[in-house]
Amino acid sequence: MNLRLKESADEAALRAIYEASFGQMTEATLVQQLRMDGDLILSLIAYTEEPVGHVAFSRLSLDAVPSIKGCGLAPLAVIPAGQGQGVGTFLVEEGLKRMRAEGYDLVLVLGEPEYYGRFGFTTTLARQLKTLYDGPYLQALALSEKGKEAHGSISYARAFAELK
Numbered sequence: 309m310n311l312r313l314k315e316s317a318d319e320a321a322l323r324a325i326y327e328a329s330f331g332q333m334t335e336a337t338l339v340q341q342l343r344m345d346g347d348l349i350l351s352l353i354a355y356t357e358e359p360v361g362h363v364a365f366s367r368l369s370l371d372a373v374p375s376i377k378g379c380g381l382a383p384l385a386v387i388p389a390g391q392g393q394g395v396g397t398f399l400v401e402e403g404l405k406r407m408r409a410e411g412y413d414l415v416l417v418l419g420e421p422e423y424y425g426r427f428g429f430t431t432t433l434a435r436q437l438k439t440l441y442d443g444p445y446l447q448a449l450a451l452s453e454k455g456k457e458a459h460g461s462i463s464y465a466r467a468f469a470e471l472k
């Protein structure tokens with residue numbers, strides 16, 4: 309697959325990806341809201357001839373340890389026709405690389421441990437945290453030694469709180 313990754317605010321592409329993957333606009337609207345609120349750190353779109361996948365990273369804060377720089381990975385989607393060909397992996401790995409380069413210490417994600425485990429996310433680190441999404445699907449990845457010290461209450465970007 310000839311893939312191109314682009315940091316982009318292409319809203320038509322976002323809507324097309326989330327409509328095809330989830331059959332709804334909630335996630336595309338969430339990304340828009342995160343951007344408007346100034347909470348979006350990275351929005352990466354994967355293109356072949358058409359947009360095939362997207363991942364976003366947004367700001368979150370650790371109330372007890374504000375010196376730890378944290379972010380949330382969400383949402384992530386690949387259109388059905390593009391799934392199982394490494395697009396999701398490419399998006400996540402590139403996103404994590406950029407977050408590490410930007411000095412982020414910790415990434416949180418909510419999803420299938422079987423999928424996110426391959427990138428090093430664990431539920432063990434997530435259990436030290438108190439979030440809106442506590443449970444078996446919340447996972448964390450430390451990008452630095454400091455990230456491993458993460459604990460306590462997490463405040464997600466406002467757009468997530470409004471989804472609940």
Ligand SMILES: CC(C)(COP(=O)(O)OP(=O)(O)OC[C@H]1O[C@@H](n2cnc3c(N)ncnc32)[C@H](O)[C@@H]1OP(=O)(O)O)[C@@H](O)C(=O)NCCC(=O)NCCS
Pocket residue numbers: 329384385386387390391392393394395396397398418419420422423
């Ligand atoms: C989940 C998703 C982002 C993965 O992207 P992708 O490009 O299809 O994934 P990749 O090609 O990089 O990786 C494929 C691998 O992930 C696995 N996988 C895909 N979806 C999975 C899921 N929901 N749970 C567990 N494993 C999953 C595949 O079995 C495959 O495993 P293998 O490498 O051992 O064969 C994509 O399938 C998707 O958008 N699905 C629908 C929306 C969704 O469920 N999003 C929430 C993500 S938690």
